[in-house]
Amino acid sequence: DSGVTQTPKHLITATGQRVTLRCSPRSGDLSVYWYQQSLDQGLQFLIQYYNGEERAKGNILERFSAQQFPDLHSELNLSSLELGDSALYFCASSVGLAGGRGEQFFGPGTRLTVL
Amino acid sequence: AQKVTQAQTEISVVEKEDVTLDCVYETRDTTYYLFWYKQPPSGELVFLIRRNSFDEQNEISGRYSWNFQKSTSSFNFTITASQVVDSAVYFCALSESSGGSYIPTFGRGTSLIVHP
Numbered sequence: 001d002s003g004v005t006q007t008p009k010h011l012i013t014a015t016g017q018r019v020t021l022r023c024s025p026r027s028g029d030l031s032v033y034w035y036q037q038s039l040d041q042g043l044q045f046l047i048q049y050y051n052g053e054e055r056a057k058g059n060i061l062e063r064f065s066a067q068q069f070p071d072l073h074s075e076l077n078l079s080s081l082e083l084g085d086s087a088l089y090f091c092a093s094s095v096g097l098a099g100g101r102g103e104q105f106f107g108p109g110t111r112l113t114v115l
Numbered sequence: 116a117q118k119v120t121q122a123q124t125e126i127s128v129v130e131k132e133d134v135t136l137d138c139v140y141e142t143r144d145t146t147y148y149l150f151w152y153k154q155p156p157s158g159e160l161v162f163l164i165r166r167n168s169f170d171e172q173n174e175i176s177g178r179y180s181w182n183f184q185k186s187t188s189s190f191n192f193t194i195t196a197s198q199v200v201d202s203a204v205y206f207c208a209l210s211e212s213s214g215g216s217y218i219p220t221f222g223r224g225t226s227l228i229v230h231p
Contacts, residue, residue, distance in 0.1 A: 033218075042221060042222075042223045042224065043206060043221040044221075045218050045219065048216055048218065050216075055216050056213055056214065056216040056218050058218060088158065090160060092160075103162045103165060104162070104219070105162070106152075106159060106161075106162075108157075108158065108159045109159065111158075
């Protein structure tokens, strides 16, 4: 158990809908990262937040947005969903800003299915 | 161009065989970090090892060993005496600096199947 929690574990929804994925980092970790894993694109970095502020952005669609709250949990909002958004979404956390220099702790993921 | 190439999509071995998973990376940075992660069938990503670009010492951890060679931009992973529980997808990743953050780029993964 990495200490990172994600809810829900599974999500099934329809095209055009909006969903929110939630992540709670390990206790004491200030950085949260979101990743998308799909068969087409592999494991791709979406966005990083550090202590409430956006710090790095990857291949995140404009239909997607995220935020990190004062209690450090983070939410990833996916809107106008398309079939191609079906994927496993991971959240990871690290203590500092440069979590990519060290170990990132990954949550169990949320599997999103868009029908 | 891919920054991290794992040319082996799938490897199938029989238990107790040794197996090496290849990883070739591409970067212009002098400071970077390399990682291996394991993703078992349950889906979570498990950190295995980190190497920084200044540390070319090979590492052994039980049945796992890693061979980092800057001259060939490779960071290969060997499992000795493989076991069925080693069956998983293994990802190699490269982290480079990006405005103070280090964001990993993952390879496409190698699926290892260990047969009893």
